[in-house]
Amino acid sequence: MKCVHWIRVCVLLLVLNTSSEELTISSSCPTHCGKVSIPYPFGIGNDCYLNRSYEVQCNQSTSVAYLPSIKKEVAQIDHPRPVNIYGYGSSVPHGTLRIKTEITSVGCSGDNGQNLKELLNFTGTLFSISENNTLVSFGCSSKATLTNIDPRIVGCVSICDPFHDLPLQTFSETSCYGYTCCNASTPADVGQVIGVKIESNDGNETRQECSVAFLTDEYGQPSLWRNRTDAKKLHAGKYATIELKWQVITSNLTFEESLGCRQNRSDYYSNPCYCEWLAIDTLLYLRCACINGYEGNPYLLNDCKDVDECKQLKDDGRPGLCTKSGEICQNIPGAYRCVPKKSKTLAIYIGVSIGLTVLVVGVGIWLYIVIKKYRKTNRMKKFFKRNGGLLLQQQLASREGYVEKAIVFSSKELEKATENFSLDRVLGHGGQGTVFKGMLADGRIVAVKKSKVVDQDKLEEFINEVCLLSQINHRNIVNILGCCLETEVPLLVYEFIPNGNLFQLLHEEDDHTLITWELRVRIAIDTAGALSYLHSAAASPIYHRDIKSANILLDENYRAKVSNFGTSRSISVDQTHLTTAVIGTPGYVDPAYYQSSQFTDKSDVYSFGVVLVELITGEKPVSFQRFGENRTLAAYFNLAVRENKVFDIIDSRIRNDCKLGQVMVIANLAKRCLNLSGRKRPTMTDVWLQLKSSRHGDLQTEVEVNTSDDDDDDN
Numbered sequence: 001m002k003c004v005h006w007i008r009v010c011v012l013l014l015v016l017n018t019s020s021e022e023l024t025i026s027s028s029c030p031t032h033c034g035k036v037s038i039p040y041p042f043g044i045g046n047d048c049y050l051n052r053s054y055e056v057q058c059n060q061s062t063s064v065a066y067l068p069s070i071k072k073e074v075a076q077i078d079h080p081r082p083v084n085i086y087g088y089g090s091s092v093p094h095g096t097l098r099i100k101t102e103i104t105s106v107g108c109s110g111d112n113g114q115n116l117k118e119l120l121n122f123t124g125t126l127f128s129i130s131e132n133n134t135l136v137s138f139g140c141s142s143k144a145t146l147t148n149i150d151p152r153i154v155g156c157v158s159i160c161d162p163f164h165d166l167p168l169q170t171f172s173e174t175s176c177y178g179y180t181c182c183n184a185s186t187p188a189d190v191g192q193v194i195g196v197k198i199e200s201n202d203g204n205e206t207r208q209e210c211s212v213a214f215l216t217d218e219y220g221q222p223s224l225w226r227n228r229t230d231a232k233k234l235h236a237g238k239y240a241t242i243e244l245k246w247q248v249i250t251s252n253l254t255f256e257e258s259l260g261c262r263q264n265r266s267d268y269y270s271n272p273c274y275c276e277w278l279a280i281d282t283l284l285y286l287r288c289a290c291i292n293g294y295e296g297n298p299y300l301l302n303d304c305k306d307v308d309e310c311k312q313l314k315d316d317g318r319p320g321l322c323t324k325s326g327e328i329c330q331n332i333p334g335a336y337r338c339v340p341k342k343s344k345t346l347a348i349y350i351g352v353s354i355g356l357t358v359l360v361v362g363v364g365i366w367l368y369i370v371i372k373k374y375r376k377t378n379r380m381k382k383f384f385k386r387n388g389g390l391l392l393q394q395q396l397a398s399r400e401g402y403v404e405k406a407i408v409f410s411s412k413e414l415e416k417a418t419e420n421f422s423l424d425r426v427l428g429h430g431g432q433g434t435v436f437k438g439m440l441a442d443g444r445i446v447a448v449k450k451s452k453v454v455d456q457d458k459l460e461e462f463i464n465e466v467c468l469l470s471q472i473n474h475r476n477i478v479n480i481l482g483c484c485l486e487t488e489v490p491l492l493v494y495e496f497i498p499n500g501n502l503f504q505l506l507h508e509e510d511d512h513t514l515i516t517w518e519l520r521v522r523i524a525i526d527t528a529g530a531l532s533y534l535h536s537a538a539a540s541p542i543y544h545r546d547i548k549s550a551n552i553l554l555d556e557n558y559r560a561k562v563s564n565f566g567t568s569r570s571i572s573v574d575q576t577h578l579t580t581a582v583i584g585t586p587g588y589v590d591p592a593y594y595q596s597s598q599f600t601d602k603s604d605v606y607s608f609g610v611v612l613v614e615l616i617t618g619e620k621p622v623s624f625q626r627f628g629e630n631r632t633l634a635a636y637f638n639l640a641v642r643e644n645k646v647f648d649i650i651d652s653r654i655r656n657d658c659k660l661g662q663v664m665v666i667a668n669l670a671k672r673c674l675n676l677s678g679r680k681r682p683t684m685t686d687v688w689l690q691l692k693s694s695r696h697g698d699l700q701t702e703v704e705v706n707t708s709d710d711d712d713d714d715n
Contacts, residue, residue: 029043029044029045029047029048030043030044030045030048030058033056033058033059033063033064033065033074034058034062034063034064034065035063036063036065036074036075036076036077037076037077038056038058038065038077039077039078039079039297039299039300040297040299040300041054041248041299042054042055042056042077043055043056044056044057044058050248050299052068052069053069053125053126053249054069054126055067055068055069056074067097067099069125069126069127070099070122070125070127072099072100072101073099073100073239074097074098074099074100075098075099075100075241076096076097076098076241077095077096077097077098078095078096078097079095079296079297079298079299080094080095080287080288080289080290080298081289082289082290082291082292082293082294082295082307083274083289083290083291083292084291084292094245094246094247094287095245095246095247096130096132096243096244096245096246097127097243097244097245097246098217098241098242098243098244099241099242099244100239100240100241101118101120101214101215101239101240101241101242102118102214102238102239103118103212103213103214103234103235103237103238103239103240104118104144104196104197104198104212104213104214105198105210105211105212105213105231105235106139106142106198106199106200106210106211107139107200107209107210107211108210108211108212108231108232108235109210109232109235118195118196118214119147119148119193119194119195120193120194120195120215120242121192121193122192122193122244123192123193125192126246126247126248126249126285127192127244127245127246128190128191128192128244128245129186129190129191129192129194129215129242129244129245130186130217130242130243130244130245131185131186131187131188131189131190132186132217132243133186133215133216133217133242133243134183134184134185134186134215134216134217134219135154135155135156135183135184135185135186135196135213135214135215136176136181136182136183136213136214136215136216136219136224137156137158137181137182137183137198137211137212137213138158138180138181138211138212138213138231138234139158139180139181139198139209139210139211139212139231140158140159140160140180140209140211141158141159141160141200141201141202141209141211142157142158142198142199142200142201142211142213143155143156143157143198143199143200143201144156144157144158144182144184144196144197144198144213145196145197145198146184146186146194146195146196146197146215147194147195147196147197148193148194148195149187149190149191149194152187154184154185154186154187155184156178156182156183156184157178157182157201158176158178158179158180158181158182158201158211159178159179159180159201160179160180183219186215194215196213196214196215197213198211198212198213209231210231210232210235211231212231212234212235214240215240215242216240216241216242217241217242217243218240218241247278247285247286247287248285248286248287248288248299249284249285249286258301259273259275259288259298259299259300259301261273261274261275261288261298262274262275272290272291272293272294272304272305272306272333272334273288273289273290273291273294273298273304274288274289274290274291274298275287275288275298276288290304291304291334292334293306293307293309293333293334293335294306294307294334295307306331306333306334308331309321309329309331309335309336310329310330310331310336311331321336321338322338324338326340326341327339327340327341328340328341380411380486381486383485383486383487383488384485384486387485387486387487387489387490388463388485388490389485391463392463392466392467392483392485407481407482407493408482408483408484408485409482409483409484409491409493410484410486411484411486411487411491413440413441413484414438414448414484414487414491414493416441417438417439417440417441417446417448418436418437418438418448421436421448421450422436425437425438427447428501433449433450433451433489434449434450435447435448435449435450436448436449436450437496438493444481444496445496445498446481446493446494446495446496447493447494447495447496447497448491448492448493448494449491449492449493449494450489450491451489451490451491451492466480466483466492469565472533472534472542474529474530474533475559475561476526476527476529476530476533476559476560476561476562477530477533477534477561477562477563478494478495478497478553478561478562478563479494479495480492480493480494481493481494481495494563497553497554497555497561497563498555498556499553499554499555499556499558500553500554501549501550501551501552501553501554501563502523502549502550502552502553502554502560502611502614503548503549503550503552504550505554506549506614506615506618507618507620512653514558515618515653515654516654516657517654517657517658517659517662517663519558520615520616520654521615521662521666521691521694521695522558522559522560523552523554523558523559523560523615524611524612524615524666524691525688525691525692526559526560526561527547527552527560527562527608527611528608528684528687528688528691529688530560530561530562531544531547531562531604531608531684531687531688532683532684532685532687532688534562534604534684535601535604535683535684535685536683536684536685541601542565543599543600543601543603543604544562544565544604544607545583545584545599545603545604546564546583546584546585546588546607547562547588547604547607547608547611548585548587548588548607548610548611548621549611549614549621550585551563551564552611584607585621586621586622586632587610587620587621587622587632587633587634588606588607588610588611588621589603589606589607590602590603590606590607590678591606591676592606592676592677592678593606600678601683601684602678602679602681602683603678604684605673605681605682605683605684605687606673606674606678606681608673608684608687609634609670609671609672609673609674609681610633610634610674612666612667612669612670612673613633613634613637613667613670613674614633615666616637616646616649616650616651616663616666616667616670617633617636617637617649617650617651618651618652618653618654619633619636619649619651620633621633634674636649637649637670637671637674638671638674641667641671646664646667647660650663662694662695665690665694666691666694669682669687669690669691669694673687
């Protein structure tokens with residue numbers, strides 16, 4: 001017989017339990033449904049509850065919590081209250097659950113003269129009916145009784161005869177003893193089945209006025225008595241709340257150990273969580289609770305937390321626990337103790353000392369901030385002056401009407417944009433400084449050029465670049481967005497060009513599909529157009545003086561943008577050349593400029609001619625793999641022209657796919673740009689127009705050789 005019992009137990013356990021009982025639940029599990037808190041072992045969603053008996057379904061639109069295992073709407077769930085560890089056995093309390101139940105009525109609208117009964121049957125579930133519920137009835141000449149509690153008889157009668165001798169408390173606003181309402185207490189250990197029945201007390205069902213009866217755990221609450229004189233209003237409410245008891249049933253005998261709870265009854269402070277096993281109707285139930293002085297959910301690991309009794313009493317407005325003079329309450333784990341108060345004189349002394357210390361420290365911090373701010377302001381003014389701020393102001397004033405003022409950025413703004421000039425943000429290094437990638441507060445991606453250590457001899461170049469770029473407006477020239485002069489070294493802010501420069505594309509890019517002949521021609525046309533604009537269309541003619549493939553940037557569509565104007569010069573319209581110390585990049589510098597130190601617009605043409613040869617040959621402007629005079633690309637190209645071997649030096653990456661006739665036309669144009677006689681070189685406007693026409697005009701098949709041009713050294 002015992003074997004049969006245990007088989008039944010195991011079968012029920014397998015049905016009620018999930019495959020594994022996990023103590024920890026996901027942080028993504030909902031903790032509330034509307035205003036209803038859902039503590040573990042109850043839960044909403046898979047892996048959020050202990051087993052199916054504790055599954056709660058939440059209607060998101062109505063915020064209604066529903067318990068499918070008993071098919072009832074949930075109003076409130078509470079885990080067990082703290083238990084006194086010195087009370088054993090049944091002293092470990094159960095958890096409580098408040099649900100909504102239908103109101104039993106007779107004679108009300110919709111009853112059709114029939115007695116509507118409510119039967120609560122929780123057989124086979126983990127829930128039982130609490131003794132904290134009360135049977136309450138409202139109406140006249142009605143009798144309410146509890147059913148299914150044999151052999152006991154529990155009920156009450158309510159009347160409406162005002163001439164009956166009734167005690168005065170019958171008319172209390174928070175209770176009733178028979179006049180228009182009555183009540184009866186629910187027996188202890190009522191079990192899992194109970195019903196509510198209401199009927200006429202005079203036996204005349206046809207003339208029965210509306211009467212209602214129901215179980216409720218709200219008997220002592222004022223909200224229940226607002227409609228005490230009107231049973232119809234209570235009937236319209238349709239439901240009342242009752243309290244159920246719940247306990248955990250589990251087949252895992254080590255489950256309570258995983259909770260971190262203990263089972264022995266000694267050592268009061270060893271663990272604030274206590275569990276015990278109960279055998280009820282052949283089933284094993286686990287009941288856990290936090291011990292007295294702690295609160296929380298005992299079914300979650302380490303969730304029993306210490307209660308601060310001293311603070312709790314103070315917040316409740318009740319007298320303190322320590323009433324003796326000179327004592328104060330001090331919280332300890334699970335309890336409290338009364339300790340002597342500290343001397344007021346000592347407290348005052350400590351308070352004054354702390355106050356003075358705070359005041360002195362506060363004044364010191366304030367002075368430090370003021371002095372630091374003053375020094376920072378002076379340092380920024382010093383940097384602004386040293387970095388050419390006054391010179392920039394003079395330049396802007398002298399060019400008023402031509403120069404569009406750029407935005408002046410703060411050092412803090414640019415440090416934030418570049419992550420304090422992180423090495424990970426470096427885009428490249430140039431002759432005048434390092435370029436960093438940054439993002440401004442408005443989301444714009446920019447390139448921030450940080451000049452090298454301040455050189456007063458180069459200061460004019462820096463300011464010159466700001467002024468020149470401020471007056472240039474061309475789609476193939478990099479736009480300047482602003483500058484910052486209040487840092488140790490000057491900063492320039494440009495629009496960000498994402499695809500690097502032409503030098504990288506020709507000499508460092510492994511993907512040959514990007515450097516087609518068509519793309520090279522378009523880059524040449526864009527660059528020539530920008531230089532033509534600088535020489536002839538700008539407010540004052542501008543000589544770039546450092547044209548090279550590394551200064552030709554490529555945007556997201558691989559359109560060329562000329563950059564790096566640090567060495568550029570603006571000249572008056574009647575000037576033909578600019579006399580300066582020779583500067584530039586080896587391999588690109590005009591030989592005539594080397595000899596005379598006189599830079600003309602034809603010097604930019606010569607440098608552009610080297611760029612054209614780079615596009616045709618894919619060779620670097622200076623290479624030690626070539627011998628003798630051929631180390632420079634211009635000499636290497638001119639030799640190939642004289643020997644009629646231009647086809648042999650065409651970049652192998654484009655040789656089979658390019659338009660050979662167009663290549664020869666552009667090679668002939670490059671030869672003219674590299675003429676040693678500056679006077680015999682074309683202007684940049686002529687170069688630009690010829691490059692554009694090379695796409696559509698008659699194409700020559702070989703480069704004309706004119707050695708007489710090479711012997712003419714005139715500028």
